[in-house]
Amino acid sequence: IVETVELTKIYKMGPSEIRALDGVNLAIEKGEFLSVMGRSGSGKSTLLNLIGCLDRPTSGTVILDGVEVTRLPKGKLPQIRREKVGFVFQQFNLIPTLTALENVELPLRYAGVSSGERRRRAKEALEQVGLGDRLGHRPMELSGGECQRIAIARAIVNRPAILLADEPTGELDTHTAAEIIDLMHELNREAGVTVVIVTHDPLVASRTDRIIYLSDGRIVREEKPPTT
């Protein structure tokens, strides 16, 4: 469902060059539950952003659900994203003036869902991440972990084909983190959502089908954790 070929992203800073990604070749099967690990600065967010069409590579190819997105004009990317991808950002990116419920409804608005149905589904997604009692709060009135969970609810509410989650449990206690990973497994098994999680947590990675390790913008290792 995702394929990258020689995916490369280079940032020019004055005279020097930063190879955030350096020729990444990756194939992700439909329905897979994958994790990506690696040191801070190794290129994990860059990889996710390129797969999720939030950014364009310097060179190389991304094929997303059969579409060679790296050949599309920039203007076509938002639509592809909305139809196919749910994204949990490393820094949440919630709209501060909207409530938790309104933030989660946003992808459903774009999908043209009626207001009654939007409300019902957004409420359900928030209950799934344990925030049924925080619907009317705005991001400033919520804890770090609560904001992260709103971002997760927003990413899953549209049942995307692919869920890309950039460190979705970085701000969560062990108990809440386990519940979130349970939820992602449920989506994977029951709704066939392909899941790619960037994580620093070995416990989270051990609960995925395959772990990809990045170092200095390259894949250096792959592992299949023993199934429990």
Next chain:
Amino acid sequence: IVETVELTKIYKMGPSEIRALDGVNLAIEKGEFLSVMGRSGSGKSTLLNLIGCLDRPTSGTVILDGVEVTRLPKGKLPQIRREKVGFVFQQFNLIPTLTALENVELPLRYAGVSSGERRRRAKEALEQVGLGDRLGHRPMELSGGECQRIAIARAIVNRPAILLADEPTGELDTHTAAEIIDLMHELNREAGVTVVIVTHDPLVASRTDRIIYLSDGRIVREEKPPTT
């Protein structure tokens, strides 16, 4: 060096009330290395914000380095904070238009340090967190973990009496997280900095002198991890 008496923070949301902190009594010795754990939403950031004078309680007392800060007029708090506290925010709070170096220099500017000395000490702090090669980058040009480390460098550059860190390793891989905790231990041992870390990482907590557990705004348990 820190004492709280019946510390309480209540948020009114329409007809209902959220007891973010509910009568917290805590005494922290000078030079202690403490961690605070608890579920998402249990009141950890609220506790840190009240100790660090970023916010005022609904009732109760905070005594910081001999000063009853809850009795001071609001206008006096910024000065107390700058002189006594280094704060690492859960969401980093860097200035997006400034470079890594300029962000870390900021507390030294407030302290009236000369520009040459400021540059030298900020550079040193950034090297200590492993970002000596990112001095000229702005937050948008840095990874999540790199931003978190700038926030840490900024909090320690002024050798504060008390370092309050709200989940300082939430975005860091295991290796980089261990280096940051090593650095905090070094400050604690060699510069006598009192350290309070909110963390979800049991490995980080196991490396502190005492662990305080919060639940629904109250301290429910205390533990002394076995010393390695």
